[in-house]
Amino acid sequence: GVLATVSTHVALLPGETGCKLLKNEQVRVECRGKVMLGTMRQMSDAKLVTYARAFDSTAYGSTGECHQVMHVAGRGLARGAAAVGRATTIYRIAQNPSSCSSGLQHGFTEVMIREGGAAGASSVAQSCLQAPTLGGRDTCFHGLGHGVELHGKATSIETCEHLEASFDTGSCLAGVFMQRLLGQSVDSARRTCASEGASEANSYACSVYLGGTLYVNNVTSAARIDAACRGTGASKAVVLGCARGASITLQSSGTAKSCTGLHADLERAECASRLPWIVSGKSLSSLARQCASLDGATGAGCALGVGTYDLCCVDSDLAWASGHNQRCATWFNGQQRTACVDGTKCTRMMTGSRVANLAGIDCVALMAGRYHL
Numbered sequence: 001g002v003l004a005t006v007s008t009h010v011a012l013l014p015g016e017t018g019c020k021l022l023k024n025e026q027v028r029v030e031c032r033g034k035v036m037l038g039t040m041r042q043m044s045d046a047k048l049v050t051y052a053r054a055f056d057s058t059a060y061g062s063t064g065e066c067h068q069v070m071h072v073a074g075r076g077l078a079r080g081a082a083a084v085g086r087a088t089t090i091y092r093i094a095q096n097p098s099s100c101s102s103g104l105q106h107g108f109t110e111v112m113i114r115e116g117g118a119a120g121a122s123s124v125a126q127s128c129l130q131a132p133t134l135g136g137r138d139t140c141f142h143g144l145g146h147g148v149e150l151h152g153k154a155t156s157i158e159t160c161e162h163l164e165a166s167f168d169t170g171s172c173l174a175g176v177f178m179q180r181l182l183g184q185s186v187d188s189a190r191r192t193c194a195s196e197g198a199s200e201a202n203s204y205a206c207s208v209y210l211g212g213t214l215y216v217n218n219v220t221s222a223a224r225i226d227a228a229c230r231g232t233g234a235s236k237a238v239v240l241g242c243a244r245g246a247s248i249t250l251q252s253s254g255t256a257k258s259c260t261g262l263h264a265d266l267e268r269a270e271c272a273s274r275l276p277w278i279v280s281g282k283s284l285s286s287l288a289r290q291c292a293s294l295d296g297a298t299g300a301g302c303a304l305g306v307g308t309y310d311l312c313c314v315d316s317d318l319a320w321a322s323g324h325n326q327r328c329a330t331w332f333n334g335q336q337r338t339a340c341v342d343g344t345k346c347t348r349m350m351t352g353s354r355v356a357n358l359a360g361i362d363c364v365a366l367m368a369g370r371y372h373l
Helices: 002-008 016-020 025-040 045-057 064-077 083-093 102-128 134-151 153-161 166-181 186-194 200-216 222-229 236-250 257-261 265-273 284-292 296-308 317-321 326-331 334-350 363-367
Strands: none
Touching: 016 025, 025 045, 025 064, 045 064, 045 083, 064 083, 064 102, 083 102, 083 134, 102 134, 102 166, 134 153, 134 166, 153 166, 166 186, 166 200, 186 200, 186 222, 186 236, 200 222, 200 236, 222 236, 222 257, 236 257, 236 265, 257 265, 257 296, 265 296, 284 296, 284 326, 284 334, 296 334
């Protein structure tokens, strides 16, 4: 089946064995992407979704190369008469922005925006709103950010800021800054993010991807991450955003426990709050138990992340009206339960829910980890 075929990856398609022998990474990526594209073009929409997602659970799928190969295939799928008709399928595939399969959507988006300009960006944004899950919606707007930074750099931040929901703006800005920081050293990336200081929110969003650059620069221990995030010119927004971004390195095994090694409570909370986005395929009960096993700010940040991801606390409007349901009461202590409920409220407000009674919660501050954890 598809899973068995994908698990081997190398030589999974005719012609791919030759790609493996290429020494230059970019040439190898282009070769593999074109071979993959040839196969994808023959697939039905349903099979394409299954095939692309299957890579995410393989060892190859966890590599940056797999994501870039998908970029190449996505760009190819965006060309031709069938592209518009496949847009909804493409935007339904990925469940988080860093997965292998999300590269397919990112590459597709790049071409749609390059060829369509403002109209293309608007079309992509409308498709993103149809994503069936919050993770898929986040991934889609993240791809929009990549596209507008590549093909409309002068107005990329403004394009994101004009989106209706602040959640979507955040996802879009994440894509802009990830694209902007590609290939930069840690010090260079920190200076780039610090230069966004006129807007604390943008400086924070940029620094999430400063944290993401640490892995490729082999900065993997909590002590070295602290030093990199707190380097010359780092503001509070840079430090906190970097801690959140570094979580993808510290939590590579799917646990928030490593975040406890960071310097201060807010940084530990920021790091742990990203857990649900990194391991989005895990069950709700598994995530909740991980959060419940952690103490202090790390546990509260983890619960905040689960709530922000809209995974717990609210089963229905009835449960929402009561503030929290039995699952939250069972899985979390008082501090964590508050964080989870508040995180869900924030998500619902930012994604256009009709529920707007937030009891004065500052959702922007909440998302940035500054809500009295």
